[in-house]
Amino acid sequence: MIGIDVVSVERIDMTNKRFIEMVLTEDERRELALYSADSRRKEYIAGRFAAKEAIFKATQDRDYLKYAILHETSGRPYVKDHPEISVSISHDGGIAAAIVQIQAK
Ligand SMILES: CC(C)(COP(=O)(O)OP(=O)(O)OC[C@H]1O[C@@H](n2cnc3c(N)ncnc32)[C@H](O)[C@@H]1OP(=O)(O)O)[C@@H](O)C(=O)NCCC(=O)NCCS
Numbered sequence: 001m002i003g004i005d006v007v008s009v010e011r012i013d014m015t016n017k018r019f020i021e022m023v024l025t026e027d028e029r030r031e032l033a034l035y036s037a038d039s040r041r042k043e044y045i046a047g048r049f050a051a052k053e054a055i056f057k058a059t060q061d062r063d064y065l066k067y068a069i070l071h072e073t074s075g076r077p078y079v080k081d082h083p084e085i086s087v088s089i090s091h092d093g094g095i096a097a098a099i100v101q102i103q104a105k
Contacts, residue, residue, distance in 0.1 A: 001104075003057030006097045007050040012042040023049050025068040027080060046096035047089040051077070054100045055085065 013019065024032065028048060035041050051069050056062040068080040069087060079085040084103045089096065 001058040001102045002100065003054035003059075003102075004097070004099045005050040005053035005057065006095050007046040007053070009039075009042050009046045009091060009094050009096055012045050012049070014038060014041060014045075020045065023052065023064050025065050025080075027068045027070055031070060043091045043096060047077075047091055047098060050096045051079075051087050051089055051098035051100060054087070054098045055079075055102075058085075058100050058102045 020029070023045065032041055032044055035044060048069050052062075052064045052067055055067055067082060067085070069077050069089075070080055072078055077087050077089050079087055084105065086101045086103075087098060088100075089098045091097070
């Protein structure tokens, strides 16, 4: 199965802690804390939100905290504990986009 989603980066409200805690796992919040620029932090969150909505489209599972989308050393994203999911994220022009592919078990 595949899934795709796009998210407007400017709609991410950094002051909305409840939203951030609803969307990002602890591991992701640790990665987020490595970035100081607000623009990069919004982009990071928007990319993960897009990826999790794309996972929902592929799996029908909208449990955001079940899927931590982290970085390999190269910067490439992967879904922790879910090797069956491949994910790709891009952001430009105020839009974050993500596409996922789930291998059938
Ligand atoms: C990776 C690369 C292709 C991203 O392209 P870009 O046009 O600058 O940026 P895009 O908006 O399209 O993509 C950014 C997303 O690509 C993903 N990405 C980063 N490195 C990646 C890699 N090596 N392979 C696949 N995807 C990668 C990330 O998910 C990133 O978003 P996120 O950090 O918010 O999760 C480009 O930066 C590149 O060639 N870098 C060379 C390798 C490098 O510099 N690595 C840095 C190590 S930290």
